[in-house]
Amino acid sequence: MYDYIIVGAGSAGCVLAARLSEDEDVRVLLVEAGPPDDAREIHVPAALAKLFQTKYDWRYLSECEPGLDGRRRVxxxxxxxxGSSSMNAMVYIRGNRRDYDAWAAAGAEQWGWDDVLPYFLRAEDFQGPPSPWHGTGGPLTVSEGRSRHPLMAAYVAAAQEAGHPLTADFNGPEQDGVGHYHLTQRDGLRCSTAVGYLRPALTRPNLDVLTGAQCTRVLFDGDRATGVELDRGGEPLRRRAEREVVLAAGAYNSPQLLMLSGIGPAGELAAHGITARVDLPVGENLQDHPHVGLTFLTDTPSLLTAESPDNVRQLESHGTGPLTSNVGEVGGFHRTLDGLEAPDIQVHATPVMFHEEGLGAVTDHAFMVGAALLTPTSRGKVSLRSAIPSAQPRILHRYLATEEDRATMVRAVRLLLDITDRPSLRKHRRADFRHPASLTDEGLLDFVRRELHTLYHPAGSCAIGPVVDPRLRVHGVRGLRVVDASVMPTVVRGNTNAPTIMIAEKAADLIRDLPAPV
Known part of the structure; x- marks a missing residue:
């Protein structure tokens, strides 16, 4: 018997396990379907793409996307x-204050910017100069990158030549501009939530961690969640929770688990032989940041040769060098139309070939410059493929479903073309590798449809309002919450890892009925 059972040891779950187990009078179980984070590639920043399509990846595919001419996306x-904090690009971005104020205005009480900022600060251990915009002493190390690749410096210079201001801190007063990203790194290595939060908590006798155990459904007594059913290597297990079950399985898996447990659209559940316990729009409102990139061959040495023996020794002895690169070292936030209240496009640039959704072979020196749509109006859906828990869910993002999204992505590509044609970057271009064949609006849209892929930021599928209340409690039942990016009413403007950690920090206080930090 545990007081709290947390399903999913990812960006949110590790935070919750660490915070809830601070109370030595409660017992906490953290359940993870995957293995421990013990592969070397997990902790070497530049090796992140090596984790794709391995046992450390859920290996999900979208359904055939109508807006992408029927293509499926990895x-x-x-x-x-x-979780994904162990395989992401480590970019630390909170989003824009307008994102959170919009949440609050739409009914997510106590989720406005002034409400959430203290939790960002509490989580952070910033390695830069003192700043009112940053916190120190928290579990999550945030630092400047230790790899400053010359191709990335050239991108920043080219963007300035195109009229975009230099920004020292995207988490400061305003996002707009270009510069180097802050990263969740410690001494040149990845600082995931497993490293920053979970490891220090593992010495506590009141915290148990169970890996290799996939949750198959939430157990109920009447309308109260009382535990979880698990599958561990073919062995069925049950674990009971005296106080709460918390789903922290992410924007794809949390809605799947709710539906498998009878919480979701009643008609759809009935089609799979599942009796609806509560009829809720679980899985709706799915959002993501769709991304499209231009790739150029170059004679400037790239990260293609990063794994040299000298660079390995430099990483191991000093925590510096090319292997500390998070790949997406620089970028920026931009408004593609006059009159916008905040940026609608985010750019990431990489000093290495990045194509075929990050799965393409790196065969030559190259660099990529890509833009992501920050405020998509298209909405997708997560639904059940089968009542068998091991079956992958159906994931349809409906990328580019609206004219607004299509027009914004065309403007985004024009912005990239303008920057990459400036002198500081033009001199590094040997040849085009991924580039539009036509510069008409129709030609650019064809390029976008062909090349667009995820920026790995799914959110919104168990949103505050339709599925959970502002305290993240699932409507219609007791003792069950969802705590991950799926509760975002709208996806924030920027990378979603830091906001997910913030959500978990705040949820830990909501669960314990503690006041917000000052």
Missing amino acids: LPRGRMLG
């Missing part, structure tokens, strides 16, 4: 301790 998600 949807990597971390399946290990640390």
